[in-house]
Amino acid sequence: MSVVGKIVNSRWFSPLALLAAWEAGSRTGVIPERTLAAPSEVAGTLFGMVVSGELPSNLAVSFGRALTGLAIGVIVGVVLALTAGLSRKGEAAIDPLMQIKRTIPTLALTPLFIVWFGIGETPKVALIAFASMFPVYLNLYSGIRGVDLRLLEGARSFGLSRAEQVWHVILPGALPSLLVGLRYSLSISILVLVVAEQINASAGLGYLINNARDFMRTDIIVVCLMVYAVLGLAADWLVRTVERRALVWRPSLVEA
Amino acid sequence: MDARLNFLSDAAPVGLAPLHGEPPVVRLRGFTRRFGENTIIHDLNLDIAPGEFVALLGRSGSGKTTLLRTLAGLDGTDGQDVTVPTSRAVVFQDARLLPWKKVWRNVALGLRGPDVRQRAEAALREVGLGHRMDAWPLTLSGGEAQRVALARALVREPSLLLLDEPFAALDALTRIRMHDLVLDLWRAHRPAVLMVTHDVDEAVALADRILVLDEGRIAAQDRISIPRGERGELARPYREKFLQILDGTARADGVIPFPHGIPA
Ligand SMILES: Nc1ncnc2c1ncn2[C@@H]1O[C@H](COP(=O)(O)OP(=O)(O)OP(=O)(O)O)[C@@H](O)[C@H]1O
Ligand SMILES: [Mg+2]
Numbered sequence: 001m002s003v004v005g006k007i008v009n010s011r012w013f014s015p016l017a018l019l020a021a022w023e024a025g026s027r028t029g030v031i032p033e034r035t036l037a038a039p040s041e042v043a044g045t046l047f048g049m050v051v052s053g054e055l056p057s058n059l060a061v062s063f064g065r066a067l068t069g070l071a072i073g074v075i076v077g078v079v080l081a082l083t084a085g086l087s088r089k090g091e092a093a094i095d096p097l098m099q100i101k102r103t104i105p106t107l108a109l110t111p112l113f114i115v116w117f118g119i120g121e122t123p124k125v126a127l128i129a130f131a132s133m134f135p136v137y138l139n140l141y142s143g144i145r146g147v148d149l150r151l152l153e154g155a156r157s158f159g160l161s162r163a164e165q166v167w168h169v170i171l172p173g174a175l176p177s178l179l180v181g182l183r184y185s186l187s188i189s190i191l192v193l194v195v196a197e198q199i200n201a202s203a204g205l206g207y208l209i210n211n212a213r214d215f216m217r218t219d220i221i222v223v224c225l226m227v228y229a230v231l232g233l234a235a236d237w238l239v240r241t242v243e244r245r246a247l248v249w250r251p252s253l254v255e256a
Numbered sequence: 257m258d259a260r261l262n263f264l265s266d267a268a269p270v271g272l273a274p275l276h277g278e279p280p281v282v283r284l285r286g287f288t289r290r291f292g293e294n295t296i297i298h299d300l301n302l303d304i305a306p307g308e309f310v311a312l313l314g315r316s317g318s319g320k321t322t323l324l325r326t327l328a329g330l331d332g333t334d335g336q337d338v339t340v341p342t343s344r345a346v347v348f349q350d351a352r353l354l355p356w357k358k359v360w361r362n363v364a365l366g367l368r369g370p371d372v373r374q375r376a377e378a379a380l381r382e383v384g385l386g387h388r389m390d391a392w393p394l395t396l397s398g399g400e401a402q403r404v405a406l407a408r409a410l411v412r413e414p415s416l417l418l419l420d421e422p423f424a425a426l427d428a429l430t431r432i433r434m435h436d437l438v439l440d441l442w443r444a445h446r447p448a449v450l451m452v453t454h455d456v457d458e459a460v461a462l463a464d465r466i467l468v469l470d471e472g473r474i475a476a477q478d479r480i481s482i483p484r485g486e487r488g489e490l491a492r493p494y495r496e497k498f499l500q501i502l503d504g505t506a507r508a509d510g511v512i513p514f515p516h517g518i519p520a
Contacts, residue, residue, distance in 0.1 A: 150348070150350065150352055151352055151354060153330060153352075154346070154348060154352035155354070155365065155366070156330065157328050157329070157330055157345070157346040158345065158365055158366040158408075158412070159366055160365070160366045164366065168354065168357070168365065169354060172354070172356040172357075173356075175356075247356075248392070249355050249356045249357075249392045249393070249394060250355075250394070251394045251395070
């Protein structure tokens, strides 16, 4: 294959071509700056914002919000799923409520949360927590319920107590589902973060974007979008790493 | 026909003549098991002597697994007259190893004490898998997984070992190796064994006594006194008789007596 052919077939080719076209469009004036800033300009802005500390400090604020909300949501989701998954009474009490809640889009609750919690940090964190709780709940609950009954029976035949069965069989069996739920929760928390930060923020990525919008600084908006994308990628990488460690026993990951 | 060969008869009522004069480890009297309207096991009497190797034959759906589950304590007995030892272990057809635990941890599952790893290792050595201690179960072959399951059962030193078609999924050659292994382990540890199987050859090769379960009852049984290893030509006549019993032809010509109502 020729060098040119190799380049064209590479997975990097189309994104890079798009980037080059974008830059060319900006340079020639086909893309006006108030529509979209040029990539080179975006890179310069990014550098400047990093050096001035503007980006790191606002990123830290956003990151803190997402992390707090996520931690609360995941913990509540896990506790509810364990209760509903491991006991009939818990299931009867919790699962119907969760299924009802599932039909309401979380973001539609934003006005209500603002009424309840005002426009400070609380509604932002609460929205993220509320939204990220469900993927964890749903996946872990169905994971617990889907544990191979034959394995459970095998464990029972060796005289394992109920607590030991939960610890040795049910929880490890449900772990892959939990991790799937966790991955969804992570991406949802970032999604909700974007929306929640539109609520009258005075710091954070959303604040930067709102400000930039008012001054039509498309370069700053693009920088923030890139940061959101990086956050999403980092979240995904995190779960993959955890998965690789926690699920080493899986055949696709096992090096025999 | 060999004089020692007592063809699937009821000459001795089901296990009531104790093998070594010791009290039986398993004792069922008038045991009945229903699922809804269906009576799967009907008024069954069964004794198994300590250290006795019993094979349980029967057509699919005849209730073999149901009986084994009862003996394993996996199903309730509703206060019926059922005696089983507390130390018992099961090997299922599918090895049922926990895929997220390394091999030795599977063997050690539920064991208590300081030297658990050593005990697991010793058991794995016995089945020839000492070198796979730290392997993940999903990397084992079917035969290896079954050997681990055997080790996991034996490490508990059970007085009753229950095997539910343990080698059905293995190829013929591996199965024969497993037979030798099971016999070696049985001789070394002397548990009473109840092995469910579809394979008449397997039953003949391994067991002290063969039971045939049909329509919830023990339709026939036989004790094989010929030493293992000299039983080569025994399987074929057994298979024929077995099929006759299940066809009902044997019943019609009266060759095989059916000990339905065994005196308690
Ligand atoms: N939990 C259950 N509920 C209802 N019916 C059952 C249940 N378990 C077993 N049965 C029925 O009991 C009968 C005997 O089942 P069992 O599994 O004991 O057969 P088996 O002799 O082991 O057959 P196979 O050789 O195919 O394994 C079958 O008809 C089966 O459908
Ligand atoms: Mg069965």
